[in-house]
Amino acid sequence: MAQAFFGGIHPSDHKAATNKKPIETLPPPAHVVIPMSLHIGAPCKPCVAVGDYVTVGQQVGEAAAFVSAPVHASISGRVTAVEPRLHFSGVPVMSVVIENDFSDTPCPSIRPPANPDSLPAEQITELVKNAGIVGMGGATFPTHVKIASGIGKVDTVIINACECEPYITSDHRTLLEYPDEVLGGVKVLARLFGVDKVHIAIEDNKLNAAEMLRLKIEEEKAPAEVNILHTRYPQGAEKQLCQSITGRQVPPGALPAAIGCAVFNAVTAAAIYQAVYQGRPVTHRVVTVSGSGVKEPRNLYCPIGTPICELLDACGGVDKKTFKILMGGPMMGHAQYDMDAPIGKGTNAILAFCKDEERTVEHPACIRCGKCMSVCPMRLQPVFMYQYERAGMLRELEAANVLDCIECGACTYICPGRLHLVQSFRAGKQRINNAKAAAKAAAEAAAKAAEEKKEA
Numbered sequence: 001m002a003q004a005f006f007g008g009i010h011p012s013d014h015k016a017a018t019n020k021k022p023i024e025t026l027p028p029p030a031h032v033v034i035p036m037s038l039h040i041g042a043p044c045k046p047c048v049a050v051g052d053y054v055t056v057g058q059q060v061g062e063a064a065a066f067v068s069a070p071v072h073a074s075i076s077g078r079v080t081a082v083e084p085r086l087h088f089s090g091v092p093v094m095s096v097v098i099e100n101d102f103s104d105t106p107c108p109s110i111r112p113p114a115n116p117d118s119l120p121a122e123q124i125t126e127l128v129k130n131a132g133i134v135g136m137g138g139a140t141f142p143t144h145v146k147i148a149s150g151i152g153k154v155d156t157v158i159i160n161a162c163e164c165e166p167y168i169t170s171d172h173r174t175l176l177e178y179p180d181e182v183l184g185g186v187k188v189l190a191r192l193f194g195v196d197k198v199h200i201a202i203e204d205n206k207l208n209a210a211e212m213l214r215l216k217i218e219e220e221k222a223p224a225e226v227n228i229l230h231t232r233y234p235q236g237a238e239k240q241l242c243q244s245i246t247g248r249q250v251p252p253g254a255l256p257a258a259i260g261c262a263v264f265n266a267v268t269a270a271a272i273y274q275a276v277y278q279g280r281p282v283t284h285r286v287v288t289v290s291g292s293g294v295k296e297p298r299n300l301y302c303p304i305g306t307p308i309c310e311l312l313d314a315c316g317g318v319d320k321k322t323f324k325i326l327m328g329g330p331m332m333g334h335a336q337y338d339m340d341a342p343i344g345k346g347t348n349a350i351l352a353f354c355k356d357e358e359r360t361v362e363h364p365a366c367i368r369c370g371k372c373m374s375v376c377p378m379r380l381q382p383v384f385m386y387q388y389e390r391a392g393m394l395r396e397l398e399a400a401n402v403l404d405c406i407e408c409g410a411c412t413y414i415c416p417g418r419l420h421l422v423q424s425f426r427a428g429k430q431r432i433n434n435a436k437a438a439a440k441a442a443a444e445a446a447a448k449a450a451e452e453k454k455e456a
């Protein structure tokens with residue numbers, strides 16, 4: 001059975017609103033906005049122009065570097081703009097806007113690869129790359145990079161089906177309704193990494209999905225094993241999950257590959273199956289729309305790039321007492337200010353909350369209870385990090401390992417003083433990284449000036 005990771009919390013999961021509701025297809029949107037940045041890494045370059053007719057699955061943005069992932073049209077129709085548009089991160093990002101012709105014409109170049117069972121690892125990795133697959137659990141790291149950098153180093157492959165954030169049930173419903181696609185991806189990963197079995201990690205609040213997967217694995221003699229873990233947040237965080245499954249701990253500043261592990265979200269596994277066996281790129285995803293502000297919570301299958309307002313409308317609209325709308329879960333999600341922002345490849349939920357759930361107080365104050373330290377899964381000291389960040393003590397903040405903070409929000413959740421801890425750490429990390437970039441630029445400029453002086 002699983003090893004325990006340090007800390008963590010047990011918030012109410014609020015999953016009952018949607019975990020028994022089958023996935024429904026969103027009514028087609030009138031237009032989609034496909035940002036060139038739907039992943040961690042270099043943004044894509046648009047490869048279509050205004051006036052072009054595009055089909056579903058056609059590439060509209062080319063990967064600009066190895067750590068990047070192409071983007072594809074999610075509807076068919078005419079390109080009406082190629083320009084910066086509001087992104088869910090809150091800033092404008094170069095985007096391709098497509099007006100829907102409602103014909104759903106598929107891209108003619110999409111066809112199943114020949115002999116997918118006998119393809120070598122390099123070709124499978126290329127298919128994954130061309131399909132624009134990224135971590136669909138929200139991390140959005142390009143999957144081909146994780147595969148290419150892990151082959152030969154990884155002895156343990158883990159499928160993350162924990163879905164530990166409250167409210168979200170999109171992975172759960174995908175496991176129940178598309179287990180063959182998830183297991184198809186699991187088999188591809190087992191072959192790629194040369195492992196006898198892949199660990200499918202799932203929390204004990206999804207036992208129906210765990211049972212279904214176990215039966216399928218047995219029937220198909222698939223190279224996989226289901227590992228049921230206690231429901232505890234953040235069980236699905238990569239480093240904590242590696243420890244839960246293997247007992248190994250990822251060193252500070254390192255990635256799971258450093259301890260021989262590779263972690264893939266369950267929906268990412270399904271996307272790998274679709275790319276390798278059907279030739280399909282990532283154009284759609286399942287999104288949970290829930291929270292106290294949503295009238296009819298649902299799980300919706302949506303084209304990537306659909307404006308948030310379309311999803312909320314399909315769920316009966318929001319309550320007029322709604323004060324906050326999040327993309328992602330209540331612990332790690334990001335507040336949205338404009339409902340025209342599009343959903344991305346990593347958008348697993350849109351949540352709306354009513355005013356009576358507001359926990360912010362006018363004067364947050366630390367009472368030195370130490371609870372934040374007891375729940376931090378990275379064994380950090382949030383109370384001190386907060387003080388350093390507020391005082392602008394960046395050296396001390398970095399020495400307190402703020403860069404190891406996984407921004408899980410457990411400390412903010414537990415804090416009786418209602419301090420905005422995780423927001424402060426996000427800002428602190430940004431300031432440290434900015435300071436490092438400025439120091440590097442200054443050193444390079446000084447070296448260049450010295451070189452020019454020598455030559456003169």
Ligand code: SF4
Pocket residue numbers: 365366367368369370371372373382383414415416417418419
């Ligand atoms: S949990 Fe909040 S109030 Fe308690 S020590 Fe940490 S920051 Fe202070």
Ligand code: SF4
Pocket residue numbers: 375376377378379380381382404405406407408409410411412421422425
């Ligand atoms: S947000 Fe960061 S500091 Fe707070 S509990 Fe999570 S890892 Fe620890």
